[in-house]
Amino acid sequence: MPRETFQDDGRIRTFMEGTDFYRMTPQSNLKTGSTLYVLANDAGSYIAYSPNAAQPMGLCDLEAGTYLLRWFDTVDGDTIEQVLAVAAGDQTWSRPPEIGPEAALCLKRLDGVTSQ
Numbered sequence: 001m002p003r004e005t006f007q008d009d010g011r012i013r014t015f016m017e018g019t020d021f022y023r024m025t026p027q028s029n030l031k032t033g034s035t036l037y038v039l040a041n042d043a044g045s046y047i048a049y050s051p052n053a054a055q056p057m058g059l060c061d062l063e064a065g066t067y068l069l070r071w072f073d074t075v076d077g078d079t080i081e082q083v084l085a086v087a088a089g090d091q092t093w094s095r096p097p098e099i100g101p102e103a104a105l106c107l108k109r110l111d112g113v114t115s116q
Contacts, residue, residue, distance in 0.1 A: 011074075011076075011077035012074065014077075015070075015072045015077075015079065015104065015106070018070065018106070019045065019047055019106050019108075020041065020043070020045050021039060021047060023041045023043070023045070024039035024040055024041045024045065024046075024047065025039065025040065025041070026038070026039060027039065027040040029060070030046070030059050030060045030061060031048065031058075031059070031060070032058040032059060032060050032090050032091075032092060033050075033055055033056045033057050033058035033092040034050045034052060034053045034054065034055040034056065034057050034058075035048040035049070035050050035057045035058055035059065035105075036049055036050050036051060037049045038059065040059075043109075044063065044065070044067075044107075044108065044109025045106075045107065045108050045109070046059055046105075046106070046107040046108075047104060047105070047106050047107075048104065048105045048106075048107070049074075049103070049104045049105075050101075050102070050103055050104075051101075051102050052101050052102065053095045053099075053101050053102070053103045054101055056092035056093055056094045056095075057092060057093060057095065057103065057105050058090065058091055058092030058093065059090070059091060059107065060089075060090045061089070061090065062086055062087075062088060062089065062090070062091050062107075063088055063109070064086060064087055064088040065085075065086060065109045065110070065111050066083060066084070066085055066086070066109070066110045066111045067083070067084055067086050067107050067108060067109050067110060068081060068082075068083055068106075068107070068108045068110055069081065069082045069083075069084060069093065069105060069106070069107055070105070070106040070107075070108075071095055071096055071099045071103060071104075071105055072099070072103065072104040072105070072106070073098070073099045073100045073102070073103060074100075074102045074103060074104055075100050075102055076100065078098055078099060078100075080096045080098055080099060082096075083110070093105070
């Protein structure tokens, strides 16, 4: 197996281990913008993915609150974190310039959610 395959696997594994993906289910009805796939749980955690985030990525029906946004470049493994106040409803965010167009975005609500 090529070395790059192992490197890719390690980067993706590291990103996913920083999430609670094991509590999420596919919820494509929450996608908006250039988001193609969404995993979500009721505790205010989401993972959005786009193979081409030339346009902003987004989620529908968010609750208002403070969220940690962790952007992940699926090609080179770069990660950027932001803490933002998010209004209720449908929201989109432009990926940081350091993150390539194939991107994942993990959102975790930081306030008002009881841990499960």
